[in-house]
Amino acid sequence: MRIEFEVNNRPVVLDTEPDRRLLDVLRDDLGLLSVKEGCSEGECGACTVILNGRAVLSCLTMVGQVQGGRILTSEGLVKDGELHPIQKAFVEAGAVQCGFCTPGFVMSSYALLQRNPNPDEDAIKQALSGNICRCTGYAQLIEAVQAAAKANNE
Amino acid sequence: MAIVGTSVHRNDAWAKARGAAKFTGDIRLPGMVEVAVVRSPHARARILEIDTSRASQINGVLGVFTARDIPGKNLVPLVFQDMPALAMDEVRYHGEAVALVVGDTREAAWAGARAVDVKYRVMDAILDPIKALDKDADKLHGNDNVFRRWTVKKGNVDKALQNAHLVVKGTYHTPYQEHLYLEPQSMVAWWSDEGYIEVHGSMQCPFYVRDAVAAVLGLDLSSVHVIQATTGGGFGGKEDVPSTIAAHAALASFLTGRPARLVLSRDEDILVTSKRHPAVIEYESGFDEQGRLLGVKARYVMDAGAYATLSPIVLWRGTMHAAGPYRVEHVDIEALAVATNKVPCGAYRGFGEPQIHFAFESQMDIAADKLGIDPIEMRLKNALEPGDTTATGQVLKKDVGLVQALNAVREASSWDSRFETPGRKQGTVRRGLGVSAVYYGVGLGAAGQALDRAGAFVQVMYDGSAVFAVGTVEMGQGMVSQLSQVIAQELGVSIERVRALPPDTNLLPDSGPTVASRTTVMSGNAVLNACARIKQQLLEATAGILNEPVDALTIEPGRVTGKNGAATLDEVLHRCFLERRDLASTGWFKSPETTWDEKKGQGSPYMTFAWAANVVEVEVDTETGVVTPIEIWAAHDVGKAINPAQVRGQIIGGSLQGLGYGLMEEIIHKDGLMQNNRLSQYIVPTIGDAPKINAIIIETGFEHGPYGAKGFGEQPLIGIAPALANAVYNATGKRVKTLPITPERLFAALHDDKTVD
Ligand code: FES
Ligand code: FES
Numbered sequence: 001m002r003i004e005f006e007v008n009n010r011p012v013v014l015d016t017e018p019d020r021r022l023l024d025v026l027r028d029d030l031g032l033l034s035v036k037e038g039c040s041e042g043e044c045g046a047c048t049v050i051l052n053g054r055a056v057l058s059c060l061t062m063v064g065q066v067q068g069g070r071i072l073t074s075e076g077l078v079k080d081g082e083l084h085p086i087q088k089a090f091v092e093a094g095a096v097q098c099g100f101c102t103p104g105f106v107m108s109s110y111a112l113l114q115r116n117p118n119p120d121e122d123a124i125k126q127a128l129s130g131n132i133c134r135c136t137g138y139a140q141l142i143e144a145v146q147a148a149a150k151a152n153n154e
Numbered sequence: 155m156a157i158v159g160t161s162v163h164r165n166d167a168w169a170k171a172r173g174a175a176k177f178t179g180d181i182r183l184p185g186m187v188e189v190a191v192v193r194s195p196h197a198r199a200r201i202l203e204i205d206t207s208r209a210s211q212i213n214g215v216l217g218v219f220t221a222r223d224i225p226g227k228n229l230v231p232l233v234f235q236d237m238p239a240l241a242m243d244e245v246r247y248h249g250e251a252v253a254l255v256v257g258d259t260r261e262a263a264w265a266g267a268r269a270v271d272v273k274y275r276v277m278d279a280i281l282d283p284i285k286a287l288d289k290d291a292d293k294l295h296g297n298d299n300v301f302r303r304w305t306v307k308k309g310n311v312d313k314a315l316q317n318a319h320l321v322v323k324g325t326y327h328t329p330y331q332e333h334l335y336l337e338p339q340s341m342v343a344w345w346s347d348e349g350y351i352e353v354h355g356s357m358q359c360p361f362y363v364r365d366a367v368a369a370v371l372g373l374d375l376s377s378v379h380v381i382q383a384t385t386g387g388g389f390g391g392k393e394d395v396p397s398t399i400a401a402h403a404a405l406a407s408f409l410t411g412r413p414a415r416l417v418l419s420r421d422e423d424i425l426v427t428s429k430r431h432p433a434v435i436e437y438e439s440g441f442d443e444q445g446r447l448l449g450v451k452a453r454y455v456m457d458a459g460a461y462a463t464l465s466p467i468v469l470w471r472g473t474m475h476a477a478g479p480y481r482v483e484h485v486d487i488e489a490l491a492v493a494t495n496k497v498p499c500g501a502y503r504g505f506g507e508p509q510i511h512f513a514f515e516s517q518m519d520i521a522a523d524k525l526g527i528d529p530i531e532m533r534l535k536n537a538l539e540p541g542d543t544t545a546t547g548q549v550l551k552k553d554v555g556l557v558q559a560l561n562a563v564r565e566a567s568s569w570d571s572r573f574e575t576p577g578r579k580q581g582t583v584r585r586g587l588g589v590s591a592v593y594y595g596v597g598l599g600a601a602g603q604a605l606d607r608a609g610a611f612v613q614v615m616y617d618g619s620a621v622f623a624v625g626t627v628e629m630g631q632g633m634v635s636q637l638s639q640v641i642a643q644e645l646g647v648s649i650e651r652v653r654a655l656p657p658d659t660n661l662l663p664d665s666g667p668t669v670a671s672r673t674t675v676m677s678g679n680a681v682l683n684a685c686a687r688i689k690q691q692l693l694e695a696t697a698g699i700l701n702e703p704v705d706a707l708t709i710e711p712g713r714v715t716g717k718n719g720a721a722t723l724d725e726v727l728h729r730c731f732l733e734r735r736d737l738a739s740t741g742w743f744k745s746p747e748t749t750w751d752e753k754k755g756q757g758s759p760y761m762t763f764a765w766a767a768n769v770v771e772v773e774v775d776t777e778t779g780v781v782t783p784i785e786i787w788a789a790h791d792v793g794k795a796i797n798p799a800q801v802r803g804q805i806i807g808g809s810l811q812g813l814g815y816g817l818m819e820e821i822i823h824k825d826g827l828m829q830n831n832r833l834s835q836y837i838v839p840t841i842g843d844a845p846k847i848n849a850i851i852i853e854t855g856f857e858h859g860p861y862g863a864k865g866f867g868e869q870p871l872i873g874i875a876p877a878l879a880n881a882v883y884n885a886t887g888k889r890v891k892t893l894p895i896t897p898e899r900l901f902a903a904l905h906d907d908k909t910v911d
Binding site for chain 1: 173384529802807832844
């Protein structure tokens with residue numbers, strides 16, 4: 001089946017089975033390896049990408065569902081080699097340890113700040129509740145999102 | 155400006171934040187094939203026949219391999235030589251590997267694995283470690299099912315307990331804990347007909363992986379080239395298990411001639427990889443009227459699972475610490491690791507310590523309550539201090555920060571004004587405070603002394619950049635950035651221009667495993683050793699520029715200064731180049747001597763200890779049994795914090811894992827079959843479960859540590875569950891002696907007097 005969509009502001013045309021996981025298409029067909037597979041059943045959030053402005057789990061999304069859609073991954077946040085303010089905030093707040101969960105958290109944070117530029121702590125916790133991090137203990141992730149929101153509003 | 159001691163950003167974080175770090179699953183090689191593993195559906199069974207004919211015909215399947223195809227030894231070598239890479243005649247736990255299927259896609263490999271027809275004759279499984287100790291129990295190992303037994307003995311404990319004013323007796327049960335590193339186990343192996351194999355993967359111990367691959371393929375160690383890939387968390391779970399994963403990938407590559415990748419699915423990963431040992435622990439602790447600890451008698455039984463793997467040394471560490479961080483003259487500890495038909499347990503952050511800390515810190519709390527002594531006072535009365543002798547006979551030096559840690563959490567949590575005597579609280583929803591004291595022997599200790607060594611390589615380029623490599627790994631804990639700080643501090647190079655190369659078994663000497671919170675001390679000292687030689691070269695070159703003696707010179711960021719002038723690092727490096735000076739060096743470090751006399755049950759097992767105290771505050775809903783953690787205060791003596799932000803990261807992250815252990819994490823078996831090996835069923839703390847965690851850093855130095863640093867990365871996990879249980883007691887007056895404290899368990903304790911102490 002012919003499937004057309006946009007990834008990181010570039011058009012993509014694929015001829016593929018519509019019931020393949022978006023996760024596999026992004027990683028194996030398009031080489032977007034920031035998208036990680038941690039559980040394959042929608043529990044860890046490592047595979048989070050943005051679809052039409054909302055955070056979705058690419059392990060539970062079939063590529064047929066994204067026909068005509070706009071997708072953003074962590075690679076797409078980097079502009080001219082410069083990290084996105086959210087990605088920078090993650091580094092500066094110490095929110096990155098092993099880094100396997102990081103791209104997923106970055107995308108969930110991005111979706112949050114798009115719809116709520118001034119989230120309070122509860123809103124941040126709510127938005128990141130579908131992402132698991134086994135390393136950090138989460139405090140630094142909350143601090144990173146707060147710092148990114150502040151940087152954005154300045 | 156000092157770089158060591160400041161919270162510089164980790165230099166591996168930039169690539170990770172943009173998603174560019176290459177984990178094993180991101181490796182793409184031409185012609186690469188995928189491996190799937192056929193696994194036992196039984197806890198124990200005889201293999202009657204493996205029929206691979208149907209699987210071999212599946213489209214895309216390139217080969218199906220069993221134990222008979224192994225060219226070398228069918229062995230994953232570790233402490234004992236008892237675990238096969240693929241089961242031969244008998245499977246001994248649910249999920250044990252029986253055959254490998256190689257496919258040109260993952261789907262093909264998995265379809266093939268499902269089509270392999272294995273005929274089993276199911277046998278009676280041994281599931282309960284206590285029953286496994288019965289004389290007439292069926293034998294899985296030796297003539298008593300005991301993989302290893304250790305004891306600590308001092309004084310006359312029976313007499314001490316007889317004379318004690320108070321004797322507290324308790325039996326404690328602790329659960330499995332799964333590491334749940336976010337990146338599943340994964341490995342890529344690439345056999346070359348030139349006669350060597352390259353292995354890249356997620357691992358803590360490249361040298362263990364090398365040994366296992368060499369064993370199964372029958373190769374020289376030098377023909378196995380292991381390079382660690384970016385590793386997405388370990389916590390002990392990638393200590394020995396990657397040896398098996400690598401053995402499977404290497405066999406697949408060797409037998410098909412193609413690069414082969416094995417990535418475990420999450421379900422598979424939880425099912426078959428090592429876990430924290432469940433334990434049954436009995437304690438008798440005797441006290442005088444003032445609350446002084448007179449004697450400790452304990453029996454610590456670990457459920458080790460089907461093969462010994464690391465159990466003998468996990469047990470050793472637990473045994474060494476079983477009397478608690480207290481002065482006590484009479485001790486009798488017996489500890490056993492027992493074989494059962496369940497997943498082999500192994501290393502998990504804390505390594506045999508969280509179980510016994512839960513037990514003896516509950517004991518201390520019960521005693522404090524019975525004697526009417528404040529729980530923190532109770533611990534202060536008994537806490538080990540500089541110059542004291544431990545239960546094993548080790549004389550402590552100056553770096554003992556337990557009293558400081560206890561006082562720090564006491565003050566930070568406003569303990570004195572907020573702690574109320576247990577059981578007096580009223581109402582449905584009640585708050586409580588609990589405390590724990592913790593110690594952690596740094597490094598492998600006497601039982602692993604031969605491995606307690608580390609190598610490094612450092613090179614400064616003539617443009618002022620630098621590279622380094624060590625034989626221990628970065629798995630998320632922050633090693634790379636701490637060692638970069640050491641190099642920047644010693645050699646004056648800019649930390650942004652220090653790059654870490656991955657550990658490589660052919661280029662670095664065997665540096666032992668990346669475990670036991672040993673990396674800061676071991677690799678830190680090895681890097682310092684390498685830097686010292688390069689530093690000498692830099693100083694000699696500068697002496698020529700400034701016309702000053704070497705001992706008048708100091709290296710600072712970007713320059714070398716003397717009494718009368720300074721040279722920029724660029725000038726110094728240019729001079730080094732012209733003078734043909736060698737700016738590359740290896741470095742080496744061996745840990746200080748430690749001792750253990752097994753017959754006497756005494757010795758000085760560790761080069762030093764880290765120390766900690768925790769206070770946990772909870773809110774308990776007495777109608778539902780739900781425990782909500784409100785806040786944690788965790789004070790850790792780390793010797794010296796090379797990077798305080800990262801120390802805080804270890805404290806917060808480790809504390810939350812400890813909270814998961816105390817509150818929610820458990821593996822459920824039915825008839826020896828694991829029931830909840832999915833992330834939707836094995837529950838770990840999410841952001842909503844995380845209370846505020848206040849990290850407090852205590853620095854008492856360490857004579858052998860780089861800049862006085864000790865290792866401590868495991869310690870934050872250890873003391874949370876006991877402080878939590880003590881807080882629940884404080885809130886409700888009910889003592890839970892079985893972890894985790896789930897709502898069902900606490901509800902039962904609250905509503906059934908029989909289960910109450
Ligand atoms: S891989 Fe998609 S949620 Fe875990
Ligand atoms: S940084 Fe390792 S899981 Fe989040």
